[in-house]
Amino acid sequence: MKTTPWIIIIILLVALFLQRECTPKVVCPECPQTTSDTIRDTITKPTVHYVPKPIYTDTGSTKWRSYPVDTFQILSDYFSKHLYRDTLQNDSNALIVLTDTVSQNRIVYRYPQITLYPQTIRQTTWVDVPQPLKNTLYLGMSIGRNPTKFGLAPSAMFKSKKDHVYSFSYDVISRDMYVGIYWKISFKK
Numbered sequence: 001m002k003t004t005p006w007i008i009i010i011i012l013l014v015a016l017f018l019q020r021e022c023t024p025k026v027v028c029p030e031c032p033q034t035t036s037d038t039i040r041d042t043i044t045k046p047t048v049h050y051v052p053k054p055i056y057t058d059t060g061s062t063k064w065r066s067y068p069v070d071t072f073q074i075l076s077d078y079f080s081k082h083l084y085r086d087t088l089q090n091d092s093n094a095l096i097v098l099t100d101t102v103s104q105n106r107i108v109y110r111y112p113q114i115t116l117y118p119q120t121i122r123q124t125t126w127v128d129v130p131q132p133l134k135n136t137l138y139l140g141m142s143i144g145r146n147p148t149k150f151g152l153a154p155s156a157m158f159k160s161k162k163d164h165v166y167s168f169s170y171d172v173i174s175r176d177m178y179v180g181i182y183w184k185i186s187f188k189k
Contacts, residue, residue, distance in 0.1 A: 013179055078104060093117060133161040142169055149174055 081103045089096040094116045101109040138157040145151065153176075155169040165182035 009179075013181075081108065093119075133163075135160055151176070153178065 081101050084100045084102060086098045087096070088098055094114065097113040099111040099113065100107050136159040138159070140155050140157070142153040142155050143151065150173060151171045152173050153169040153171040155167055157165055157167045159165050163184040167180035167182070169178040171178070
């Protein structure tokens with residue numbers, strides 16, 4: 001009769017253990033944590049701008065010219081087409097070139113040539129995949145004392161995939177057995 005309560009306790013603990021561990025529970029894997037870092041190159045390359053220095057030319061002073069005026073040269077210069085090309089921007093973002101055709105002191109044709117360079121984008125993605133859960137076994141020692149006796153108990157703890165912890169201890173001095181069950185408590189919302 002002395003062993004009947006112990007047998008009932010052991011049967012109840014085994015039943016409790018099987019109820020907690022053998023229930024089929026569908027575990028959805030957590031999505032991996034993704035961290036992205038995007039860097040854009042927006043630094044422009046320095047460009048050299050040439051500023052023309054004006055050169056003084058006498059376009060018609062009261063000075064007498066000793067050579068005859070060539071009207072044909074003046075008219076051919078007036079009716080001819082002159083091509084001018086100007087670079088407005090030339091850096092890492094764009095190349096903008098403006099081409100003008102001038103005739104009879106007017107702009108007859110203008111052609112803008114625009115080439116936009118794509119920005120350099122470096123995107124780095126880190127994926128943190130959670131580690132799969134696994135069963136773990138811990139071995140250790142418990143030491144205790146009460147007013148009448150001293151206790152020394154080797155212990156074993158088993159942590160399941162569901163984060164339940166089961167412990168077993170046997171006190172070698174007083175010959176007592178201890179069984180424990182622990183659950184993980186989470187305070188997250």
